[in-house]
Amino acid sequence: MSEIPAPVIVMTGATSGIGRLAAIELAKRGAHLVLIARSETNAETTRNAIRTIAPRAQIDIHFADLTRLETVSAVGRAIAARYDRIDVLINNAGIHAFAPRSTVDGHDEMMAVNYLSPWLLTNVLRETLVRSAPSRIVTTASEASRRHGKIKLTRDMFAPTGFSGLGSSRIYGRTKLLDIMFSLELARQLEGTGVAVNCLDPGFNVTGLGRELSFAPMLERVLMRLKIGDPRRGADIIVRLAMDAEFGIATGGYFSVKGARPLKPVPPGDDPDARRALWGITRDALGVIS
Numbered sequence: 001m002s003e004i005p006a007p008v009i010v011m012t013g014a015t016s017g018i019g020r021l022a023a024i025e026l027a028k029r030g031a032h033l034v035l036i037a038r039s040e041t042n043a044e045t046t047r048n049a050i051r052t053i054a055p056r057a058q059i060d061i062h063f064a065d066l067t068r069l070e071t072v073s074a075v076g077r078a079i080a081a082r083y084d085r086i087d088v089l090i091n092n093a094g095i096h097a098f099a100p101r102s103t104v105d106g107h108d109e110m111m112a113v114n115y116l117s118p119w120l121l122t123n124v125l126r127e128t129l130v131r132s133a134p135s136r137i138v139t140t141a142s143e144a145s146r147r148h149g150k151i152k153l154t155r156d157m158f159a160p161t162g163f164s165g166l167g168s169s170r171i172y173g174r175t176k177l178l179d180i181m182f183s184l185e186l187a188r189q190l191e192g193t194g195v196a197v198n199c200l201d202p203g204f205n206v207t208g209l210g211r212e213l214s215f216a217p218m219l220e221r222v223l224m225r226l227k228i229g230d231p232r233r234g235a236d237i238i239v240r241l242a243m244d245a246e247f248g249i250a251t252g253g254y255f256s257v258k259g260a261r262p263l264k265p266v267p268p269g270d271d272p273d274a275r276r277a278l279w280g281i282t283r284d285a286l287g288v289i290s
Contacts, residue, residue, distance in 0.1 A: 005032075006030050006031060006032040006058060007030070007031050007032065007087035007088060007243075008031075008032045008034060008083055008085060008086050008087050008088075009026055009031045009032065009033055009034065009086075009087060009088040009089075009090060009242060010034040010035075010036070010079060010083075010086055010088070010089045010090070010125065011023060011026075011033065011034070011035055011036065011089075011090040011092060012035075012036045012066065012090070012091055012092055012093035012117075012118070012121070013090075013091075013092035013093030013094060013140070014033070014035045014036075014037070014046060014090075014092065015035070015037050015038075015039065015042040015043055015045070015046045016042065016046075017231060017234075018092075018202055018231045018234035018235040018238065019092045019093070019235075019238075020046055020049060021231055021232060021234075021235035022090070022092070022235040022236075022238040022239050022242075023035065023046065023050060024049065024050050024053050024054070025235060025236075025239045026239060026242065026243070027050045027053065027054035027057035027059070028053060028054050029239075029243055031057075031058075031088075031243075032058040032060075033050070033057065033058065033059045033060070034060045034061075034062065034079060034083065034086075035059065035060070035061050035062070036061075036062050036063070036064050036075055036079075036093075036121075037061055037062075037063055037064075038063065038064065038065050038066065040063070043061045043063070047059050047061065062075050062078060062079060063075070066093055066112065066113045066117040067103045067104070067109055067112050067113055067117075068103065068104055068105065069103075069105050069107075069112065069116060069117065069120055069286065070105075072117045072120050072121050072124075073120055073124055075121070076120070076121045076123075076124030076125050077124060079125065079128075080124060080125055080127070080128045083128070085128070085131070085132035085135075086125060086128050086129050086132050086135060087132060087135050087136070088135065088136045088137075088138065088242045088243075089121075089122060089125055089129060089135075089136070089137045089138070090138045090139075090140075090238060090242055091118035091121065091122065091137070091138070091139040091140065091179075092138075092139075092140045092238060093113060093114075093117070093118070094113060094114045094140060094175075094176075095109070095110060095113050095114065096110070096168065096169075096172045097109055097110050097168060097171075097172075098168050099168075100160055100161060100162055100163055101160070102160040106159070106160075107158045107159065107160070108158060108159060108160045108161060108171065109160075110168075110171050110172055110175050111157070111158045111171075111174075111175055111178075112158075114172070114175035114176065114178075114179065115175045115178045115179055115182070115282075116158065116282070116285075116286065118139060118179065118182070119182055119282055119286070120286055120288070122137060122182075122186065123286075123288055129195050130190065130193050130194075130195055133193055133194030133195050134194045134195075134196070134248055135194065135195050135196075136195065136196045136197070136198070136241070136242060136247070136248060137183070137186065137195060137196070137197045137198075138198055138199070138200065138238060138241045138242050139179050139182070139183045139198075139199040139200075140179070140199070140200060140202055140238065141176045141177075141179040141180045141183070141199040141200060141201060141254065142172075142173070142176040142179075142201050142202065143201045143203075143256075143263070144169065144172055144173040144176050145173050145174075145176040145177035145179075145180055145265065145266060145269065146173065146266050147169055147170060147173040148170060148173040148174040148176075148177045148266070149170040149173070149174065151174055151177065151268065153268070153274060153277050153278050153281055154281065155281055155284070155285045157174070158285055177265065177266065177269050178278065179199060180199055180254055180265045180269045181265070181268075181269045181274065181275045181278050182275075182278070182279070182282070183197055183198065183199035183254070184197075184199075184252055184254070184265070184269070184272075184275055185272075185275040185276060185278070185279045186279075187251045187252035187253075188252065188272070188275075190251075191251070191252075195251075196247060196248050196249065196250060196251040197251050197252065198241050198247060198250065198251060198252070198253045198254070198255060199253075199254050199255070200237050200238065200241055200254070200255045200256075200257070201237075201254070201255070201256050201257055201263060202233070202234030202235075202237060202238065202257050203233055203234055203237075203256075203257035203258070233257050234257055236257075237255065237256075237257045237260060240260055241255065241260075247260075
């Protein structure tokens with residue numbers, strides 16, 4: 001009897017926080033991990049952390065800067081060329097910037113990392129994922145999407161804009177609402193292909209308090225002692241959507257960290273027409289030929 005090959009799981013955002021915890025658990029379950037990282041140091045630290053728990057884990061690392069869309073497209077093409085199949089794509093990378101910054105492509109940095117990069121990476125790997133069906137696409141969104149402010153679906157929403165530290169939550173929430181809309185529209189497009197597309201809210205996690213806050217490490221330690229914001233919960237819902245049988249069948253869902261219960265996105269995320277409009281705007285903004 002031939003041995004069942006290890007599922008190939010491509011993942012961003014695996015070198016810290018809930019992503020690293022999820023990667024460790026996926027390796028324990030026998031996954032062949034294909035990690036996309038920016039920092040060689042963090043990537044090697046993550047590889048060592050995984051190997052400590054799962055010594056025989058298959059771990060490949062590719063590098064890309066998610067603020068630079070050219071490198072996102074390039075890493076996607078390299079992965080598509082190297083692997084015959086992809087069983088799961090996990091779009092988990094994200095940032096919460098507390099000051100406005102522009103990317104080399106002229107986009108707001110949070111928009112580029114949290115939304116445009118996963119959209120583009122998924123598009124590059126789409127054909128491979130369909131060919132590999134049954135397969136899955138899992139995207140980390142957030143209930144922070146409920147605090148997106150008033151959103152206008154135009155290309156201008158990707159442009160840099162001024163905001164304060166407090167106002168950053170509105171932009172972050174907006175990127176996460178777009179992730180939900182992208183995921184649900186993609187599920188519609190891929191219906192019947194055998195590719196399950198779902199997104200999730202990982203809840204509040206102390207590891208995501210903000211790498212740009214000087215007091216974040218101290219606050220993280222305090223909250224961990226108080227058992228608030230346990231990152232294992234956020235990692236668990238990622239792993240469930242990537243590996244559990246029920247989520248290989250379910251598609252077009254947005255699931256809570258609390259028992260994987262279904263969530264309904266706030267407007268305009270609940271509008272199929274708005275989701276289709278966003279897809280077209282994003283495709284055109286990125287210069288993608290569909």
